[in-house]
Amino acid sequence: MPVVLGIETSCDETGVGIVADGVLLGDALATSMDEHARFGGVVPEIAARAHLHAITPMVRHALDRAGIRFADIDAVAATAGPGLATAVQVGLAAAKAYALALGLPLYGVHHLAGHAAADILDHGPLPERSIALIVSGGHTSLLLLADLARDPVIHLGDTADDAAGEAFDKVARLLGLPYPGGPAIDAMARHGDPTAIAFPRPMTAPGDPPYRFSFSGLKTAVARWIERHPGPLPVADIAASFQEAVADTLTRKAVDACRDHDIDTLLLVGGVAANSRVRTLAEQRCAAAGVTLRVPAPRLCTDNGAMIAAVGDLLVRADVPPSPLSLGADPNARLTRAPIGEPGRW
Ligand code: KG4
Numbered sequence: 483m484p485v486v487l488g489i490e491t492s493c494d495e496t497g498v499g500i501v502a503d504g505v506l507l508g509d510a511l512a513t514s515m516d517e518h519a520r521f522g523g524v525v526p527e528i529a530a531r532a533h534l535h536a537i538t539p540m541v542r543h544a545l546d547r548a549g550i551r552f553a554d555i556d557a558v559a560a561t562a563g564p565g566l567a568t569a570v571q572v573g574l575a576a577a578k579a580y581a582l583a584l585g586l587p588l589y590g591v592h593h594l595a596g597h598a599a600a601d602i603l604d605h606g607p608l609p610e611r612s613i614a615l616i617v618s619g620g621h622t623s624l625l626l627l628a629d630l631a632r633d634p635v636i637h638l639g640d641t642a643d644d645a646a647g648e649a650f651d652k653v654a655r656l657l658g659l660p661y662p663g664g665p666a667i668d669a670m671a672r673h674g675d676p677t678a679i680a681f682p683r684p685m686t687a688p689g690d691p692p693y694r695f696s697f698s699g700l701k702t703a704v705a706r707w708i709e710r711h712p713g714p715l716p717v718a719d720i721a722a723s724f725q726e727a728v729a730d731t732l733t734r735k736a737v738d739a740c741r742d743h744d745i746d747t748l749l750l751v752g753g754v755a756a757n758s759r760v761r762t763l764a765e766q767r768c769a770a771a772g773v774t775l776r777v778p779a780p781r782l783c784t785d786n787g788a789m790i791a792a793v794g795d796l797l798v799r800a801d802v803p804p805s806p807l808s809l810g811a812d813p814n815a816r817l818t819r820a821p822i823g824e825p826g827r828w
């Protein structure tokens with residue numbers, strides 16, 4: 483049974499995971515989040531330097547936790563994109579170094595395919611066909627998935643502007659809440675009334691593209707509301723009402739996509755899938771529509787190395803040819819297939 487080491491460094495998390503046959507053997511995660519907080523967002527140079535410091539210790543930790551040695555590894559997978567260019571480069575360079583030194587195949591992996599594959603580690607193999615709602619800090623996409631290792635990924639819709647997580651981060655800033663904004667709004671919203679303010683549900687009018695998203699107008703609506711209401715801000719009510727608008731829009735479109743395509747499994751993945759209201763509403767609406775909802779544990783929703791190892795494991799088991807060692811980081815890679823840099827394709 484091949485053992486795959488996976489490395490993720492596309493943003494501010496240095497993640498390493500070890501997976502064999504769909505099972506997570508051990509993982510480790512370091513984050514430079516605190517170093518970015520005072521800038522209100524991730525600073526690529528700081529993230530890249532932090533990856534450089536953390537990558538070797540995280541690989542050691544993951545090996546220790548899995549109770550294995552370098553000699554037990556059969557393949558190395560790394561995020562090759564999308565992400566912050568310098569950050570991706572550090573993880574990819576480390577993966578190449580391990581692959582070269584250990585004489586192992588290298589697999590460049592698309593970060594978003596990793597988010598989708600994360601759920602395999604929690605709930606087993608993916609069904610023949612599924613729909614994935616990927617909601618992260620940089621992406622919001624509704625995807626039609628078949629065999630993640632072999633088949634193309636079909637985009638049903640993406641965001642026209644801000645990603646869902648980006649909207650959480652920006653609205654948190656407007657409310658004076660810390661970065662990253664998603665967890666801060668999630669916590670604050672528990673004390674607020676989600677019906678207090680009727681924020682818009684973007685792109686849900688009849689005639690709007692059914693599976694596309696747009697969150698920049700919603701962020702502006704929150705900013706306008708704040709401008710029009712001087713005095714102490716009802717932060718909890720704004721947080722809860724904003725969160726409700728995002729959760730309502732995301733889950734409505736995702737369940738519609740399942741129904742329209744006659745698909746009975748929805749994967750909810752990416753950092754925003756850690757949101758308590760998004761999870762609850764998705765559960766309710768999927769149950770009502772007869773759709774099986776699969777959501778990984780929150781620690782597998784946000785960026786981690788295990789999810790990249792999970793894709794590497796699928797690719798190895800599907801006999802997909804490895805990537806060349808000349809593979810470069812692709813910061814803007816669009817998700818068309820899970821592997822990046824198969825020979826003959828680049
Ligand atoms: O998937 P991820 O860790 O990194 C990217 O690939 O972008 O997602 C990070 C995003 C951030 O925007 C963060 O605010 C958001 O996920 N996030 C949340 C929650 N936890 C993380 N958003 C809403 N509620 C949460 N509980």
Ligand code: ZN
Binds near residue numbers: 597753785
């Ligand atoms: Zn991510």
